[in-house]
Amino acid sequence: xxxxxxxxxxxxxxxxxxxxxxxxxxxxxxxxxxxxxxxxxxxxxxxxxxxxxxxxxxxxxxxxxxxxxxxxxxxxxxxxxxxxxxxxxxxxxxxxxxxxxxxxxxxxxxx
Amino acid sequence: xxxxxxxxxxxxxxxxxxxxxxxxxxxxxxxxxxxxxxxxxxxxxxxxxxxxxxxxxxxxxxxxxxxxxxxxxxxxxxxxxxxxxxxxxxxxxxxxxxxxxxxxxxxxxxxxxxx
Numbered sequence: 001x002x003x004x005x006x007x008x009x010x011x012x013x014x015x016x017x018x019x020x021x022x023x024x025x026x027x028x029x030x031x032x033x034x035x036x037x038x039x040x041x042x043x044x045x046x047x048x049x050x051x052x053x054x055x056x057x058x059x060x061x062x063x064x065x066x067x068x069x070x071x072x073x074x075x076x077x078x079x080x081x082x083x084x085x086x087x088x089x090x091x092x093x094x095x096x097x098x099x100x101x102x103x104x105x106x107x108x109x110x111x
Numbered sequence: 112x113x114x115x116x117x118x119x120x121x122x123x124x125x126x127x128x129x130x131x132x133x134x135x136x137x138x139x140x141x142x143x144x145x146x147x148x149x150x151x152x153x154x155x156x157x158x159x160x161x162x163x164x165x166x167x168x169x170x171x172x173x174x175x176x177x178x179x180x181x182x183x184x185x186x187x188x189x190x191x192x193x194x195x196x197x198x199x200x201x202x203x204x205x206x207x208x209x210x211x212x213x214x215x216x217x218x219x220x221x222x223x224x225x226x
Binding site: 034036042043044045046049087089097098099100101102103104 | 154
């Protein structure tokens with residue numbers, strides 16, 4: 001079983017739609033969680049950290065469910081510029097500092 | 112904005128040749144990672160350093176890959192000899208280990224093609 005699993009998609013949605021991605025992780029001791037965004041032929045960039053209480057940044061909302069070991073990302077009012085691959089990222093053990101990436105979920109927002 | 116700088120941007124080489132990729136982490140960052148990305152495997156962690164000391168290189172094929180940090184401003188990843196299956200994009204990332212909640216910053220990558 002992979003440490004971090006995501007639905008590869010693609011999710012094909014119209015502009016203005018709300019779309020949600022889920023991600024599951026296998027290590028219950030994981031401490032830190034993130035969503036990264038990667039555009040085609042570019043490097044991954046940090047989108048947002050995910051906190052236990054959930055957090056929001058504009059149109060983006062991230063939530064963490066430790067009991068079920070999953071993380072979600074909700075995008076409201078999708079824009080064409082949101083088209084990208086969204087990577088779920090987990091720091092499996094607090095002292096190790098390393099980040100384990102999921103394989104990503106591809107989002108296509110159409111006009 | 113502070114950036115992680117990787118060189119070369121693109122590299123095409125023949126099988127059997129040595130390849131060296133370089134990374135300049137953001138000044139002051141004490142944690143440096145090397146990742147490899149392919150369509151099939153996604154992003155794989157190869158090695159990482161904290162305060163220049165290697166912490167984990169278990170993701171790296173030891174017989175042909177080596178990673179070093181000769182000083183705080185330079186990390187290198189070397190492949191010798193290179194093979195076609197090494198073709199991938201190699202990313203370097205850096206960050207501060209005391210602030211893991213803020214994630215890490217990636218360089219723009221080295222696109223390696225081994226023919």
